[in-house]
Amino acid sequence: NDIGAVGLLREAGLPFVAGAAINCYNPQTLRQLVQFGMQRWLMPVELSREWLSEILRHPDIEDIRSSFEVEVFGFGHLPLAWSARCFTARSENRPKDQCDLCCIKYPSGRPVYNQEDERLFVLNGIQTQSGDRYNLVTEVPQMAGLVDAVRLSPEPEGTLEWLARFRAASRGEAQARAAQDVNGYWHKMAGIVQVA
Structure with missing residues (x-):
């Protein structure tokens, strides 16, 4: 989550994971991060499935797509800002x-x-998070072939149950999202929207 660390890791020849706070919104930046040693990329939380699909099909990315994993923030209060x-x-x-x-x-x-x-x-x-909990458990089937890992942010209670539900969803078992949870960003809408 620190672009300054990317430079240090590149100089040291060490691989790294680029967190959602690394502002990567275009294929050229993504390609540059891969050239610097990025092995996994957590896409910015406010971007959609459609955006992810388009960037991964971009000519600047197609030839290096097997060089890095794609991770999506799928559960928890979204990290919005740090202080x-x-x-x-x-x-x-x-x-x-x-x-x-x-x-x-x-x-x-x-x-x-x-x-x-x-x-x-x-x-x-030090973190400002979304007021509503983000939950993509019902969207896991749409991630097949596009997303390599889904990030779940731990909560004081129920995290292991949600982890089991995400694993079940990855096996194709239908899951329900909690009624108050949101998923708008994944559908190219406002983050606080609940898309059925």
Whole structure:
């Protein structure tokens, strides 16, 4: 998730995984990352299946497609932004270097609500996450031949059950998404949309 680290890894001749915070939105950047040693690419969370399919069919990528794996963020609160300042420590008026790991009191993060009293974000340490949980368990069959790995972000409870459901979906067993979960970005829509 740090483009500066990519340069250091390239100089050292070490392979790496490019996280979603590496802003890779075109085939030329993707090709350059592969040339630098990228072995797996987690596509930016706000992009769609259609976009992924198009970029992987691009002439600049077709000849190197077997050189890297594609990973998609498929479950959890979407990582949207990071800060050097810990939001959890700040919310308790603690200095970052004397936080006493106060985040442990908020295993699901701290919700932030809009004026309509809807959860808009979750603040989790230095990370701002989506207020709604993203869930692509019903989209796993569409990923065949396109996606090599699906990333699940752990939650305080139920992670192992969701992992089993994603594995079942990868075997072709129909799965249902939780009613409150969203999947809009995968369908080229707003992230907070629920597409049946």
